[in-house]
Amino acid sequence: MRIYTTLIFCSLVIAGEQQTPVVSVEPHSAVVKQGDSVSFSCSAQSSTQPVRLEWKKTNNQALLDNVKIGQDGSVLTISNSRPGNHGTYRCVGTSTKGKSQSSASLTVHYSPKVQVTPKSPVRVRTGEAIDLECQGTGRPRPTVTWHREGGDKTGTSSSTEAKATVQVPAAGPEHAGVYVCKAENSEGTVEAKLEVKVEGGTRTPSPPQASILQSDMVKVEGDLATLQCQATGYPTPTVSWSKLRAPLPWQHKVTDGTLFLENMGRQDSGQYICNATNSAGFHEATVQIEVETPPYATCIPEQVRVQVGEAIRLQCLAHGTPPVRFQWTRVGGSLPPRAQNTEGLLLISQARLAHAGTYKCVASNKWGSSQALAKVTVQSA
Numbered sequence: 001m002r003i004y005t006t007l008i009f010c011s012l013v014i015a016g017e018q019q020t021p022v023v024s025v026e027p028h029s030a031v032v033k034q035g036d037s038v039s040f041s042c043s044a045q046s047s048t049q050p051v052r053l054e055w056k057k058t059n060n061q062a063l064l065d066n067v068k069i070g071q072d073g074s075v076l077t078i079s080n081s082r083p084g085n086h087g088t089y090r091c092v093g094t095s096t097k098g099k100s101q102s103s104a105s106l107t108v109h110y111s112p113k114v115q116v117t118p119k120s121p122v123r124v125r126t127g128e129a130i131d132l133e134c135q136g137t138g139r140p141r142p143t144v145t146w147h148r149e150g151g152d153k154t155g156t157s158s159s160t161e162a163k164a165t166v167q168v169p170a171a172g173p174e175h176a177g178v179y180v181c182k183a184e185n186s187e188g189t190v191e192a193k194l195e196v197k198v199e200g201g202t203r204t205p206s207p208p209q210a211s212i213l214q215s216d217m218v219k220v221e222g223d224l225a226t227l228q229c230q231a232t233g234y235p236t237p238t239v240s241w242s243k244l245r246a247p248l249p250w251q252h253k254v255t256d257g258t259l260f261l262e263n264m265g266r267q268d269s270g271q272y273i274c275n276a277t278n279s280a281g282f283h284e285a286t287v288q289i290e291v292e293t294p295p296y297a298t299c300i301p302e303q304v305r306v307q308v309g310e311a312i313r314l315q316c317l318a319h320g321t322p323p324v325r326f327q328w329t330r331v332g333g334s335l336p337p338r339a340q341n342t343e344g345l346l347l348i349s350q351a352r353l354a355h356a357g358t359y360k361c362v363a364s365n366k367w368g369s370s371q372a373l374a375k376v377t378v379q380s381a
Contacts, residue, residue: 020098021046023053025091027104032081033187034110039077042091042102051095058088058103081108083139111188112138112162116181120213121195121230130168130196134181137162142183149178149193149211171198177232178211191215195230207281208233210274216288220367225261225289229274233283237276244271244286264291266321294368295320297361305377306351314374316344316361324365331358331373351378 021044030038044051053073057063064084068077078085086108092101116134124130136144144164146154154166162183168175176198182191193213213228231237239257241248249268253260261268269291276283295318306312318324326344328335336355340347344363348355356378362371 021051021093023093023102025102025104029105031107037079040104044093048095048097051093054092056090112142112183114183114192116192123197124171125200132166135163136183138185140185142185144183205280206234208237208276208283210276210283210285212285212287218290221293227259229257231276237278240275242273292321292367295363297363297370297372299372299374303375312348314346318363327362
C-alpha cells in the first residue's frame with residue numbers, strides 16, 4: 001500500500017513539471033475593411049513563469065510596418081489595415097518547460113481594381129481576331145464583366161476566377177467601339193475602358209462616339225488631373241477639349257486626346273467636355289471635377305490687451321471647403337473653465353491675470369487643417 005501511494009505521488013510531480021504553457025488568442029478570427037484597425041489578444045496559462053509571448057505570421061513572413069505588438073507581447077494591433085495584412089497570425093508562448101501556440105485569422109476586404117490587356121487603343125484589321133482580357137482583384141472576389149458602350153454584356157467572369165474575356169474570331173466594322181470592363185464587390189465598383197479600332201475593308205462614314213475614360217472626380221488643391229478621351233467613328237474623329245461656360249485653365253496641356261490639368265485650384269472646378277468631330281457628325285462626352293481646398297486659418301486680432309475683468313474675444317476665420325470645424329486650445333495650458341467656443345469665436349467673459357498667454361485655433365475639414373495663434377495680455381486695473 002505504501003509503495004502504491006508513492007508511485008502516484010511521483011507521477012503527479014513529473015506531470016506537473018512537464019506542463020507547457022496553454023496559449024489562447026481572442027478573437028479567433030476577424031473581418032475588417034481596408035483602413036480599419038483591429039487587435040488580437042494573446043494569453044498564456046502556465047504553472048511555470050515567466051512565459052515569453054511572440055507573434056508570427058504564417059510561413060514566418062515578416063510583419064508589415066503597420067503591425068504593432070504591445071510591450072509584454074500579449075496584444076497585436078494592426079492600424080489602417082491593408083490587403084497585405086490578410087492572413088493567419090500565430091501567438092507562440094515559450095517557457096522553460098516548452099512552447100505552444102494558438103492562431104487567429106484576419107480577412108481584409110477592399111474595393112476592386114482591374115487590369116485590361118492589351119492596352120488601349122487596340123487596332124486590328126478586318127478579319128483578324130479580337131482578344132480582350134480583364135483581370136480583377138479585390139476581396140471579396142469581384143465579379144468582372146465586359147460590355148460595349150451602347151451594347152449588351154459581352155463577357156462575364158467565372159465563379160472561381162475574377163477574369164473576363166472578349167473573343168471575336170473575325171473582326172468586322174461592327175465590332176469597333178469602346179469596351180468597358182467592370183469589377184464589382186461589396187466594397188465598391190471600378191471600370192476601365194478600352195477602344196477597339198477595326199481598320200481596312202469598305203466602310204461607310206459613321207458619326208463619332210466620344211467617351212471619357214475617367215468618371216466624375218474630386219481633387220484637392222494642387223493636384224494633377226488626367227482626362228483621357230477616346231472617340232470612334234469613320235473617318236477617324238478629331239478630338240478637342242473645352243470647359244463649360246469657362247476657358248480651360250491656363251496651365252492645361254492636351255496630348256493625343258488626353259487633357260492634363262496641373263496644380264489645380266478651386267476655380268478649376270467644373271464640367272469638362274471632350275468634343276469629337278468628323279465628316280459624319282459631332283459628339284461630346286462630359287466629366288465633372290470638383291476641386292476641394294484645405295482650410296487656411298487666421299486669428300482676429302492676433303494680439304489683444306485687456307484689463308482684468310474685461311472680456312477676451314478671439315475670432316478664428318478660415319477659407320476652405322465647408323464644413324470647417326474650429327478648435328481653440330491654450331499653448332502650454334488649458335482653457336479657462338468658463339471659456340465659450342462657438343463657430344470659431346472664443347469668449348472669456350471676465351479676464352484674469354492667469355488668462356494671459358498664447359491661444360491656438362485649429363481649423364480643419366475633410367481635406368486638411370491649419371492653425372493660427374493669438375497672443376493675449378491681461379493688465380491689472
